[in-house]
Amino acid sequence: MMKALFIVLRLAAALAVVIAVVAQLISSMAAPDFFFFNFFGYFTIQSNLLIAVTFVLGAGFVARGGTQPHWLVVSRGATATYLATTGVVYNLLLANGPVSDYNVPWSNDILHKWIPLFAVLEWILFGDRTRIAWGRLGLFLVYPVIWLVATLLRGQGFVPYPFLNVEELGWGVVLLYCLGIAAFIAGMSALVIWLSRFRVIEPTGADTTRLDRVGVAR
Known part of the structure; x- marks a missing residue:
């Protein structure tokens, strides 16, 4: 039962991402200034697609009954960090800003609210992962910096985002925004790595919340 829940929730989340991205892409293509590479240049789009891949791979390993390779665990942790960043930045800095005529509201909510929320809960609750070493923290920052x-x-x-508009805000303000977001990503990365040491729910359905069972990963 628990194994099926892991698989279904991850695949459903991945499917929701694909549907939301495709719906927004179709709507955006009607805009006179639409440019394909600009659409996929948004951090929101990229991070959602990346985590959709990790959801599918994670579901696959659960279905096979195998142990996730460490690179997938690190990828899951990193993409969960990126989605948490997407959700926080959007809701703090962008949610009340101007909206494009080609925006798809329900797609926007899925990519900026529901998938970020699920990504965080999935990382906290789903314990089919190994511990991530603190030395891996730097890897979490590579993609956002690039x-x-x-x-x-x-x-x-x-x-892509108003807080990156150098012409209107100037380099000083833009750099301050970037430093603030970078600090958040670093802090969230540290939290995600720390959480990798705990188990809450295993695909087998075993009780891992008791300290005398698994509790903390060694």
């Missing part, structure tokens, strides 16, 4: 540098250097009028 995305940020590539976005800022690209220019050409593509500003």
Whole structure:
């Protein structure tokens, strides 16, 4: 029963991401200034697609009854961090901002609210993972840094988020926003790594919440 729950929830979340992204893509294609690579240049789109892949892979390993390879555990932790960042940044900085005429509200909610929430809960509750070493924390920061540098250097009028608009805000303000978000990602990465030491629910349905059973991963 618990094994089936792990599989169904992960596959359902991955499917929700795909449906939401496709729906928003179809709507955005109607915009006169639509550019395919700009659409997939958003951190929201990329991070949601990345975590959808980890959901599918995670469900696959549960279905096979095998142990997840450590690279997948690290990927799950990293993408959970990115989705938590997406949810917090959107709801604090972007939710009350201007909305495109081509925005799909329900898709927007799935990608910015529900999947980030599920990603965090999935990491906290689903215990089919090994402990992540503290030395891996730097790996969590690689993708966000590459995305940020590539976005800022690209220019050409593509500003995915208002807080990255150098022309309007100036480099000083943009860098402050970037530093604040980077600090949040680093802190969230540390929390995710720390949480990897705990088990709550296993695919086998074993009681892992008692300290005399598993409790903390060694």
